[in-house]
Amino acid sequence: MGDGAVLVVEDETMILLDLESALEEAGFEVVGANNAASAAATYDADPEKFKALVTDIRLGSGETGWELARRFRRINNVLPVVYISGDGAAHWAHEGVPNSIMIAKPFFMPQIVTAVSTLLNHLSIIDPS
Amino acid sequence: MGDGAVLVVEDETMILLDLESALEEAGFEVVGANNAASAAATYDADPEKFKALVTDIRLGSGETGWELARRFRRINNVLPVVYISGDGAAHWAHEGVPNSIMIAKPFFMPQIVTAVSTLLNHLSIIDPS
Amino acid sequence: MGDGAVLVVEDETMILLDLESALEEAGFEVVGANNAASAAATYDADPEKFKALVTDIRLGSGETGWELARRFRRINNVLPVVYISGDGAAHWAHEGVPNSIMIAKPFFMPQIVTAVSTLLNHLSIIDPS
Amino acid sequence: MGDGAVLVVEDETMILLDLESALEEAGFEVVGANNAASAAATYDADPEKFKALVTDIRLGSGETGWELARRFRRINNVLPVVYISGDGAAHWAHEGVPNSIMIAKPFFMPQIVTAVSTLLNHLSIIDPS
Amino acid sequence: MGDGAVLVVEDETMILLDLESALEEAGFEVVGANNAASAAATYDADPEKFKALVTDIRLGSGETGWELARRFRRINNVLPVVYISGDGAAHWAHEGVPNSIMIAKPFFMPQIVTAVSTLLNHLSIIDPS
């Protein structure tokens, strides 16, 4: 059904692979990145391609997931954002962007599928033009 | 789990088949129709069978998806309605029915699954009798 | 705080006056109309002035509240719409526009104030550009 | 605008009077009760009159606010319910009814006005017949 | 992705098996129980393990699904609760707990998956600490 993809950013390879296969099996097109610099380069190369962001918070060196989300929202201010956090989600209240979803690890894969779908559908609702 | 089905109306055969198989794989019972007249006849033959409507807007000759949804809502005023639009969703704001979801093409299949499920669950919540 | 007004359409003069004074006392600027033709002329003379519509359904001769709302939504597809209905709200499910609120008579005035405010605030949220 | 009233149940007379005057000033019709037995008798004498319940949890001897709400919801299963709690709201998660709002003391009066209005408007939306 | 499981309580074996396999296929870890006593013992043995409850209302002898949900909410006051009802959902309005979802039989399996996912995601949002 489409052009367009979900950008998934996660520095733990096993989790990245799990996320990619779960989202693809559910029916999403997925592009993965295992660090912030790669995610930013991928996004910037074709911003319109990316319909949603799923990102871990800690991404090794470089920007955090908080910073990536703000960066991409400056370019597309209705981009759906789902954060995944491994060490408590306490920072979301001041680091997160509006209309985002925070999912704490450990999580179940259908939570990610539902979160991305819900934000995309909400977007369709609120932006009928 | 059941009697009951989702009515899917789409005049492009390939998309109709994709929708049917995605919804069935997710666990829905599905009845497809590839034009408005056929959809209306199918619905009218057994209105209680249909638990939700997923419809494209442009359906070739005959009624549009907007008209179908209003027609069915006159019979079942809590019927969940999901519109799929191929050419901009600008008309939803004045042609759509309340408590419906508009999904713009191109879309990802889990958006449809989540949209139908969410509307059905919302219905259960709001109509406890 | 402003330029801008809420357009209130109601053919029963006493109710129209009550609505106007309740909304004004709460802090809204209000323009009243007691029939559909007058409402349409008022709106068309300065569409950007009107930030929300509160309308009865039955408006004597001429268009209904359902038709007025669709007419104005064609011009401003994010216009907040609050319907007031005196004889059952059963038609809202197929005659109403998306993201509208239906309030059945008899009602309490703060319901109208809250309905208009909530829809305006929701609008601010969803349309950050 | 109406027949119909909000039933307010609170055993502290000063707070009851404050609630009554704030709700009336906002535009509600209000009937007050300062204990559970009186509230139940008042409600049972004319169940259709009461459009919403605002109740403290601890009401001296007799039933609690939790029990009153369940009692009235058995009669009117869409009755809007707003609980006010003076000593922590921890029990709401297992004692409260669905689609209710819990407001912790101390609170601001407009919270009560908005809570009742929002639940009443939501009711109008979900029950179009 | 995890430790943690959804507790599914259903006294009809065939439905229990269907629920278990649908939830597992979607990506949840599931523990099933076919009566209330077994469910309570399972939950009490390791309350932190259980991230959500899906329960039928009528469970043969012993506690009902209403009672089980209240019991577990006393221990974990943000536990997501999804009720499944075979004989009308009329009692949910006074027997259900806040922030729960009621799904009437017959239902489609993706409704359960979406309901559990949505409540879990909502939890993540509202409890960032």
Add this chain to the structure above:
Amino acid sequence: MGDGAVLVVEDETMILLDLESALEEAGFEVVGANNAASAAATYDADPEKFKALVTDIRLGSGETGWELARRFRRINNVLPVVYISGDGAAHWAHEGVPNSIMIAKPFFMPQIVTAVSTLLNHLSIIDPS
């Protein structure tokens, strides 16, 4: 009803006075500040006193409203936040905090009252402990 106040931050004196009187008339306790440094000092002197923040974005020299909100959310991660913006709300999507409301100028005073009340009530709902 209480101890506790809403902190209102606005560098235009006339608007600040209007906001204060509208919120007080509605029933809130209000503390005003006309620049960011004063707002921060006021908040830090008694963080538990402040139940909600209403802030303009541009506050003259010093921190912006975006920065103030993040600062206070680090201390109280469920603080209700309402932003008022005079020059387009486009930055909210990447500068705002989650679960905040953005209201564009010009606005009607009841929007502010409803926004603060709704966020406070939502807080009560989601934080029952």
